């Protein structure tokens with residue numbers, strides 16, 4: 001479990017994290033989202049004691065990271081996959097880390113197998129691809145069999161098989177009752193992986209809720225209707241609370257009324273429907289709506 005209370009981080013005049021409080025619960029995958037520069041990495045660094053808060057506190061499994069006598073057994077973190085001694089082999093890198101905590105070679109072999117690095121374990125880390133480096137970072141995070149895991153962009157550089165593997169791994173870790181905090185800019189992947197989301201914008205929390213609530217709360221779901229009586233149905237639906245958009249011939253996109261009510265209204269007036277489909281908003285749309293005022297580095301649309 002991770003608990004932050006009134007957490008602040010200032011770098012000179014820049015406030016990177018501005019008085020945030022949150023709890024990351026065990027047994028769930030919690031996604032940590034936000035535009036570039038929102039303060040995610042800074043927060044993660046404070047959780048694992050790499051940065052000192054300017055104010056407030058953050059505990060991992062009940063204590064500050066620095067107060068744990070064997071931190072690798074409490075929290076496993078993948079923060080910067082490139083932060084390894086490039087001259088060592090993957091096996092020796094993990095063995096050196098393990099030695100600091102009295103963890104034996106058998107656990108090193110176990111995490112190598114778990115992360116699919118067997119064939120390259122003896123090779124110099126300096127020659128690793130981005131994806132292999134990510135796998136090694138995940139192996140290091142798992143080394144102490146910790147109850148809490150913090151993974152910053154773990155799928156960055158992974159091939160589709162690797163992305164699927166990370167998704168299954170973090171789901172399994174959460175199902176085992178562990179606390180998993182995961183950052184990614186890939187909303188489609190986050191929608192498949194996370195149960196809960198904490199969204200940061202300009203150093204503040206702009207959402208802290210289950211994924212389903214964030215998706216349904218930030219966007220208005222619509223219903224797609226295909227009918228040969230589009231004009232008649234659009235007229236029947238025309239009330240101040242219902243918006244009807246005619247996207248193409250015979251197709252209506254309706255917001256403000258649920259599919260069953262639309263179907264019943266059509267039936268009462270003898271109007272045939274060929275399709276009646278609730279359109280669920282995507283997490284990406286919800287995320288864009290939530291963060292539209294919090295994006296610091298905006299790009300211009302291509303003309």
Ligand SMILES: Nc1ncnc2c1ncn2[C@@H]1O[C@H](COP(=O)(O)OP(=O)(O)OP(=O)(O)O)[C@@H](O)[C@H]1O
Pocket residue numbers: 011014015016034035036037038039040041042043
């Ligand atoms: N060491 C530092 N010195 C000065 N400013 C910093 C430092 N580290 C981070 N910042 C600033 O703090 C803000 C938050 O940065 P942070 O890296 O935490 O954001 P992030 O949400 O992780 O972004 P990204 O998605 O781009 O990784 C940014 O404006 C960044 O420029």
